[in-house]
Amino acid sequence: MLLPVHPQPFQGELLSSWMVRLAFSNVFALHTFYFSLLGYRAPIWNRDIDRHPPFTLLKILQNYTQQTPLAIQSLTLEYYEGILFEALPIFGDTAWLLPAGIYHRTRRRAGIQFCPLCLKNDIEPYYRRVWRLAFCTVCREHCCLMLQHCPNCDSPVVFHRHGMGRIKNTETFALRLCHCCGFDLGMAEPTQVNWPDEESRSIMCGLLNILDGDDWSGRLPSLCSPLSFFYGLRILLGAIGGRNGEKVRVSLSARLGFKIEAEPNLDFEYQSTKARFNLLTAGLWLVSDWPLRFVEVFHEAGFTRSRFSDNLHSHPYWLYVQVALNLDTRPYLPSDPEIAAAANFLVASKIAVTTESLGGLMGIKSDLARRAVVNWKANRSRSDNTQSDG
Ligand SMILES: [Zn+2]
Numbered sequence: 144m145l146l147p148v149h150p151q152p153f154q155g156e157l158l159s160s161w162m163v164r165l166a167f168s169n170v171f172a173l174h175t176f177y178f179s180l181l182g183y184r185a186p187i188w189n190r191d192i193d194r195h196p197p198f199t200l201l202k203i204l205q206n207y208t209q210q211t212p213l214a215i216q217s218l219t220l221e222y223y224e225g226i227l228f229e230a231l232p233i234f235g236d237t238a239w240l241l242p243a244g245i246y247h248r249t250r251r252r253a254g255i256q257f258c259p260l261c262l263k264n265d266i267e268p269y270y271r272r273v274w275r276l277a278f279c280t281v282c283r284e285h286c287c288l289m290l291q292h293c294p295n296c297d298s299p300v301v302f303h304r305h306g307m308g309r310i311k312n313t314e315t316f317a318l319r320l321c322h323c324c325g326f327d328l329g330m331a332e333p334t335q336v337n338w339p340d341e342e343s344r345s346i347m348c349g350l351l352n353i354l355d356g357d358d359w360s361g362r363l364p365s366l367c368s369p370l371s372f373f374y375g376l377r378i379l380l381g382a383i384g385g386r387n388g389e390k391v392r393v394s395l396s397a398r399l400g401f402k403i404e405a406e407p408n409l410d411f412e413y414q415s416t417k418a419r420f421n422l423l424t425a426g427l428w429l430v431s432d433w434p435l436r437f438v439e440v441f442h443e444a445g446f447t448r449s450r451f452s453d454n455l456h457s458h459p460y461w462l463y464v465q466v467a468l469n470l471d472t473r474p475y476l477p478s479d480p481e482i483a484a485a486a487n488f489l490v491a492s493k494i495a496v497t498t499e500s501l502g503g504l505m506g507i508k509s510d511l512a513r514r515a516v517v518n519w520k521a522n523r524s525r526s527d528n529t530q531s532d533g
């Protein structure tokens with residue numbers, strides 16, 4: 144069976160936005176439409192329906208709208224699997240995803256942003272999939288900062304609430320209004336952003352295009368995959384915005400001409416839109432001339448390898464190799480075979496193996512050399528004993 148009115152999803156639309164438009168276009172409130180009319184009995188709106196929607200719901204939507212399963216699937220956040228994250232977890236905080244903080248039907252956090260000018264210019268207002276991402280801080284088209292709250296009452300944007308409760312507004316235009324106070328979000332004052340240079344704008348917008356379906360050009364940095372790139376970038380942003388990053392932030396702020404004011408105890412996804420925009424601009428500025436800018440800034444700020452992470456080996460190679468090569472301030476520790484080779488050379492040259500002679504030959508400090516001599520002697524007597532036992 145086909146619905147009398149079944150609007151096509153718009154380019155880059157979010158599943159929940161399309162589902163609300165579907166019900167409103169047929170002039171139904173959400174519960175009546177999905178529960179009574181389409182016969183979907185499980186709860187929809189007290190969970191994050193854009194994240195792994197149940198198969199039965201997708202099947203119903205497919206039957207009633209004639210959209211292909213792939214087209215419907217691509218409206219969900221699973222679209223970013225293999226780009227921003229390997230696999231989208233069912234619940235919980237996820238890198239690059241704005242936290243939704245759903246508690247029953249109330250939402251403590253927005254989880255979605257909007258561009259007032261996009262909503263204003265839409266023939267029929269709708270919400271974009273990319274607006275759920277912490278990476279999306281600015282509108283590509285209108286160059287203004289994304290908004291997360293109603294400027295009139297500070298409520299998070301929960302557009303499906305129009306189709307619920309005692310007073311229901313089931314016009315599709317309602318998607319433009321704050322569910323709490325009715326303010327027209329399309330009339331919110333846009334805040335223009337200042338890019339440090341044209342290249343920064345082009346990189347950020349290029350990446351936003353990729354999150355909306357453009358091919359991955361592999362331009363940044365050195366031909367890695369999008370997954371590896373975004374994974375590394377997120378680690379880099381954590382380092383810049385985190386507790387140890389103050390000197391890095393100061394150095395970057397001076398170079399880029401804006402102040403990076405991140406809350407050091409908050410993850411990137413929890414930062415304000417302005418802070419995320421500044422952090423991202425700085426991070427992309429670093430990777431756009433990789434690794435020169437990174438090495439210079441992090442070196443100058445005295446940011447060491449150990450501050451990056453305890454498990455550096457799990458980082459993507461393009462980042463790992465630069466951190467290991469350039470930010471490692473640990474003293475050189477020679478291996479046992481290296482010590483044995485140096486000591487044997489001294490023995491063959493008829494020089495006594497002492498702290499001074501071994502330290503001088505290997506170019507290591509006396510405390511290390513003393514330990515190396517003790518270890519070498521212990522290893523030698525152990526191997527002598529093994530040979531005499533044999
Ligand atoms: Zn816009």
Ligand SMILES: [Zn+2]
Nearest residue numbers: 293296321324
């Ligand atoms: Zn409001």
